[in-house]
Amino acid sequence: MAPAPPPGHFHILYFAAAAQHTGKSLEPLPAPLPLRDLFDELERRYSGIRASVLDHSLVTVNLEYVDIQADEEAPEGERVVIQEGDEVAVIPPVSSG
Template sequence: MLEQPTPAKTAGNFTIHYFASASSFTSKDTEMLPAPMRLLELFPALEEKYPGIKDMVLYSCGVSLDGEYVNAEADDGVLIGCGAEVAIIPPVSSG
């Protein structure tokens, strides 16, 4: 069976998921952003869209790209492609 193209794949977007403090700061759980985007450009793009998010939220968050943790501030040439899934994950604690 062939996979049908989803709107995210055909529209040239990727999905970004916000959790906990990131969700509270943006007032969103999920949104679409234009793809492709260099991973290194993600935090500046979010800071432009949500002023203050970098210092108040992102500094302590992990980022995953298609289920794998990545360093969003490393210049390693990683592209967030069309249809990708990015998650902004604040630190979790156990007790």
């Protein structure tokens, strides 16, 4: 279990290709952050991550899968906002042989 994020932050967990691209498995990010802005924020921090990793990944918020594209199209009052203390995970596709 990861330590609690610093006050005013949430934790983002990176797996597989996301961890390789960022060089990290865990990182605190400032909260609140609208879910629809998450990929833009990560692209700003890690150039190229959106096309190479994020556009093909699943995302969870507090262990529940979320659909970023559907969230972008949702009415304003129904959109997900990542809050202080939340845990977000980026889960790229994984293959095994």
